[in-house]
Amino acid sequence: MDVSRPDGSRNDRHERFLELTMPHIDAIWNIATRTMRDRGRAEDLVQDTYLRAFAAFDGYRGGDSRSWLVSICLNAARSQARAARARPTEDLSNDLVDYAAVAPDASGAALQSLDREALQLALDQLPEPQRICIILVDLGGLTAQHAADTLGCPRGTVLARVHRGRRRLAALLAEAGVRP
Amino acid sequence: VTCRKSESLVAFLVGDLSPRESDAVDAHLLECQECWKAVYEDTVGRTAAESLRDIAPAVVRDRVRLSISLAPTTRPPRRWPLRAAASAALVVILAIALSTGLAFRSSHRPTDSLALIVDKIRAADTGDTGDTGGTSVEVAGRKLRIEEYDVDGGRVLVAYDTQPFPMPDGAHVATALINGPWSAPVDGWYVRCFNEPRPALLIGDKDVRVASVDALAHRLSLS
Numbered sequence: 342m343d344v345s346r347p348d349g350s351r352n353d354r355h356e357r358f359l360e361l362t363m364p365h366i367d368a369i370w371n372i373a374t375r376t377m378r379d380r381g382r383a384e385d386l387v388q389d390t391y392l393r394a395f396a397a398f399d400g401y402r403g404g405d406s407r408s409w410l411v412s413i414c415l416n417a418a419r420s421q422a423r424a425a426r427a428r429p430t431e432d433l434s435n436d437l438v439d440y441a442a443v444a445p446d447a448s449g450a451a452l453q454s455l456d457r458e459a460l461q462l463a464l465d466q467l468p469e470p471q472r473i474c475i476i477l478v479d480l481g482g483l484t485a486q487h488a489a490d491t492l493g494c495p496r497g498t499v500l501a502r503v504h505r506g507r508r509r510l511a512a513l514l515a516e517a518g519v520r521p
Numbered sequence: 522v523t524c525r526k527s528e529s530l531v532a533f534l535v536g537d538l539s540p541r542e543s544d545a546v547d548a549h550l551l552e553c554q555e556c557w558k559a560v561y562e563d564t565v566g567r568t569a570a571e572s573l574r575d576i577a578p579a580v581v582r583d584r585v586r587l588s589i590s591l592a593p594t595t596r597p598p599r600r601w602p603l604r605a606a607a608s609a610a611l612v613v614i615l616a617i618a619l620s621t622g623l624a625f626r627s628s629h630r631p632t633d634s635l636a637l638i639v640d641k642i643r644a645a646d647t648g649d650t651g652d653t654g655g656t657s658v659e660v661a662g663r664k665l666r667i668e669e670y671d672v673d674g675g676r677v678l679v680a681y682d683t684q685p686f687p688m689p690d691g692a693h694v695a696t697a698l699i700n701g702p703w704s705a706p707v708d709g710w711y712v713r714c715f716n717e718p719r720p721a722l723l724i725g726d727k728d729v730r731v732a733s734v735d736a737l738a739h740r741l742s743l744s
Binding site: 367507 | 530531534535559561562563564565566569571572573575576577580581582584585586588589590592594
């Protein structure tokens with residue numbers, strides 16, 4: 342799609358912004374869909390993220406542009422869905438998965454056919470800190486350091502949350518009968 | 522997880538360990554079911570999470586591009602003051618440099634050169650008065666023709682040139698014309714300059730109030 346202005350003149354600022362940010366739209370889309378859960382609201386969140394980023398483009402001082410966009414996306418998501426989400430706070434047991442019956446070698450191929458709905462449900466059940474770290478790292482493609490910078494916490498904290506979240510996710514999937 | 526080695530599992534999974542440390546964890550995993558399970562769960566959870574990755578639909582991409590292309594361009598809130606300050610500083614510097622240069626040119630060099638011209642004209646041996654056709658003198662590469670007259674009992678020297686004479690700083694400009702006549706005292710002499718119909722300098726020991734060289738000639742013809 343052309344980014345020409347309504348009067349036909351091209352705007353360098355618009356083009357520079359799109360050139361910088363459009364490569365990350367998949368990451369933003371993934372974060373938006375896993376954050377908002379509803380497709381329509383996710384589309385709104387992506388658009389809102391880009392408009393907010395464009396409005397703040399003059400203040401962008403370089404650095405990792407994906408992290409910058411993700412931060413804006415999270416802030417937009419919080420402002421749109423604050424208090425709309427209730428997270429389970431109980432610590433789920435790690436004993437839910439029958440690991441003896443599972444062969445590690447088969448996990449990759451088998452997970453290709455995972456029920457995405459069940460997977461999304463399992464992801465939604467993770468505690469918020471773990472869920473957001475998994476969304477940023479595994480779905481958004483941020484490095485642990487960039488995720489830490491975005492969330493304002495140490496890198497080690499992000500790594501620990503991701504690790505615990507992945508293990509809980511695996512446990513929840515096993516509990517739901519989605520087995521690798 | 523109760524195994525003490527499990528503390529290094531996260532670092533092991535993200536590749537933060539040295540090769541030696543990583544080999545040690547590898548060896549440990551072969552004999553520790555608890556740590557092996559932790560690594561396996563991490564792998565399963567990561568694969569599951571990554572399987573949720575999607576590509577943004579074309580409709581979303583188009584919607585974003587369209588909304589951005591229609592978004593108004595906002596001006597940088599903080600860069601403009603910096604640019605304005607830089608521009609103002611540049612203007613001030615240029616103004617200072619320009620005024621310094623102009624002052625130097627108008628108050629020093631022209632005055633100096635005009636004083637030199639006046640000195641040379643005064644020292645010229647003009648012989649008799651203007652009726653003789655005057656004499657020539659060369660000053661700073663300029664070849665001047667000089668005539669001397671007796672006006673109201675005073676001595677008046679008239680120097681002609683093909684190029685304008687430099688106007689000293691503080692000269693009184695008679696008109697708003699760029700090449701209009703001006704007058705100024707130079708070393709105790711009264712100096713009047715006319716650029717029309719040709720550049721001429723009147724130097725007298727008293728002020729001869731005439732509007733032009735022709736007016737001076739007319740005045741002399743009547744006397």
